[in-house]
Amino acid sequence: WPLVGADGILTDAKKARAEGADLVVVSLHWGAQYVSDPTPEQKELAKALLSSDEVDVILGTHVHVVQPCERINGKYVFYGLGNFLSNQSPQVDATLIPQTQEGVVVRVDFDRDASGKVTQRAAYRPTKVNLTGHVVEPATPQTNPVTFDRVTKTLDADGCGLTTLD
Numbered sequence: 001w002p003l004v005g006a007d008g009i010l011t012d013a014k015k016a017r018a019e020g021a022d023l024v025v026v027s028l029h030w031g032a033q034y035v036s037d038p039t040p041e042q043k044e045l046a047k048a049l050l051s052s053d054e055v056d057v058i059l060g061t062h063v064h065v066v067q068p069c070e071r072i073n074g075k076y077v078f079y080g081l082g083n084f085l086s087n088q089s090p091q092v093d094a095t096l097i098p099q100t101q102e103g104v105v106v107r108v109d110f111d112r113d114a115s116g117k118v119t120q121r122a123a124y125r126p127t128k129v130n131l132t133g134h135v136v137e138p139a140t141p142q143t144n145p146v147t148f149d150r151v152t153k154t155l156d157a158d159g160c161g162l163t164t165l166d
Helices: 005-018 039-048 143-155
Strands: 025-029 057-061 069-072 075-078 104-111 120-131 135-138
Touching: 005 039, 025 039, 025 104, 025 135, 039 057, 039 069, 039 075, 039 135, 057 143
Parallel strands: 025 057, 057 075
Antiparallel strands: 069 075, 104 120, 120 135
């Protein structure tokens, strides 16, 4: 994205629509590593992309920690999904924070009404990497309340109104 900017991404999204895509999901490698707050550049790019009819959802990667979700123009941006499977943790490198073992799985459901208008709703499940065997485990209030609480508060910091996956 730094090379093509919002205009280049929107051009690609428009091409995908022209080739028959019903939905366009953009996955962006962006943001400041190990920082839970989106950068101004992330916010600006998300607004530019989701203000267009060409992009439906943004899934962010790269920062190694969970960042908030936001709704722009009725559409979701997940700024940072955290780490799904990694070897990062304070046990491996003392300079790393515990959040590097955390991530989130999201599900976005789309509905199209009779007029063609598309709406969306999303749900999530916090996860934590168990470094013994490098297993991704669901983080629930019962299995890992610290991770569950931290991910939930971070993800919904901007009032995205998400529900947890059953």
